[in-house]
Amino acid sequence: MVLDTSHANLNALEFEVFGVDSRTGFMPLRPPVGRLPALWEVWEELLDDARHEHLQPGDKFGLSVAEMARSERWRNSLCQIPLLPIDDLETSQELLRRAHLVLSFLMHFYIHTLPPDSPVVIPQPISIPLLQVAKVLDLPPVITFSDTVLYNWCLTVSSSDTNPPKSLNPDAIRCQTLFTDTPDESAFYLCSARIELHGVRALNIMRSSMDEIFVGDALAVARLTTYLISLSTIIGELKSLLLDVRKECDPEIYYNVVRPWFRGEDSDTYLVPGSGQKRRWIFEGARDYTDLNMLPPDRELSGASAGQSSLIHALDVFLGINHERPNSLSFMKRMQRYMPRQHRQFLDHLAKNPRPLREFVMSASSMDPNDGALALKEAYNHVVMSLKEFRDSHMIIATLYIMGPARRAAAVAATSLVTPISKTEAQAGPKVSNTVQTVPEATHTQVTDDATVGITGTGGTDLVEFLKGVRNQTIRTLLSDK
Ligand code: HEM
DSSP: OOOOOTTOOOOHHHHHHTTOBTTTBTSOSSOOOOSOOGGGHHHHHHHHHHHHTTOOOTTBTTOOHHHHHHHHHHHHHHHTSOOOOOGGGTTOHHHHHHHHHHHHHHHHHHHHHSOTTSOEEEOHHHHHHHHHHHHHHTOOSSOOHIIIIITOEEESSOOOOOSOOSOOOGGGEEESOOSSOOHHHHHHHHHHHHHHHHTHHHHHHHHHHHHHHHHOSHHHHHHHHHHHHHHHHHHHHHHHHHHTHHHHOOHHHIIIIIGGGGOOGGGOOOBOTTTOOBOOEEETTGGGOGGGOOSOTTOOOOOOOGGGOHHHHHHHHHHTOOOOOSSSOOHHHHHHTTSOHHHHHHHHHHHTOSSOHHHHHHHHHHHOOOHHHHHHHHHHHHHHHHHHHHHHHHHHHHIIIIIHHHHHHHHHHHHHTOOOOOHHHHHHSOOOOSOOOBOOHHHHSSOOSSTTTTOBOTTSOBHHHHHHHHHHHHHHTSOOOO
């Protein structure tokens, strides 16, 4: 499927200011940098080693002594690399993005291979450059959706053509960097990439719609109605692309093998032995750099989540779906901190639109409830319903990929009375298992009878309640018949 951009009516320049390409949307048009230059080769090599050694999470059930020793060796080699300057990276956004990707993958490999009873102290050779790169990019020092999806692909067949490509075929890209080298992990990221690329059509329609709202006459109302009908179809296609993740990504592998790697600090529920306190992630040496206080005031460090997809946020903003809460920062607003700066600014720009769609539709139908205005309202409601249906399907996916495997993992743990293997136990003798489960979240989050209650998303949310809330907020945006 090649993106058809012939119907695009974009003010390309305006979109480009926000790093939004008229052909590829929030993804870059050209493949991201695949490897840092020689000066930072040691980071790339460490990442290659982590992948080739098939490092395993430190809280995996039945982790063998050999696996533990391999991880420890890798962590020791990471501690020994020199602290490299990032000055020469700062001239290039593309290099900085690759550096954020490499360093955050390294940090997640480091943290999640640690035994669960070990403090989390990220060694200086990666903590300092990660904080520095994150500061320049204005991103948190943790793995984000932009690392795993937006800037994590290459072409399946490289091209020698130096002219800018006219489009990007979602079927002609593959992932660059993975934690597990499983096809399931790759399929998980590529599902989001396909949605981003297909979503370009939605962005183009949004742009054209805003032009029509600006004109605001009867012809504009008719055109806007047609655009909204098309937008509804496109959101339906995004839903199908989302459901297609089931074709190549196995829920058990996703939950037990892939997902443990991108847990953030807020999903790290292990306690510091003897203190009853949750482990904090300590960036070694950061105190010596007064300008490196990159952690948000609430110190939140969530793991990568497609909740950080600017596309879905853009649809919300365009349709006037408001997820804000009176006294606290909503999840959606929090996730915007994890987006590339320009994409965040794009959303702010959209939100400041002086003639928002929902108000326009309301005033058109209240001032002159003719057939055209009624058709417009119907089309608007149709789009909102499509996004609600996208979210219904997303809840099905979340149930399939998280709640189901979590319940099963909790049941296995309960029946076999297996507890996470500690280092001392392991040293007493290997306890080899073919299972690849990590400690099921339900057993180490809130204690509960129902394994789904208290299960947190990668972004650290109470999953079921949260997803229902976002879906219900979408429904509340529908315009009534009055
Ligand atoms: C196997 C596939 C997926 C799973 C298991 C999954 C799971 C989740 C979870 C657990 C959350 C809760 C927030 C958090 O803590 O991270 C979430 C939120 C979210 N996800 Fe996904 N997700 C998947 C795929 C996608 C895809 C492909 C997209 C679209 C690009 C997407 C878009 C969102 C959005 C926008 C939110 C915020 C809540 C909302 O707007 O409804 N997800 N997802």
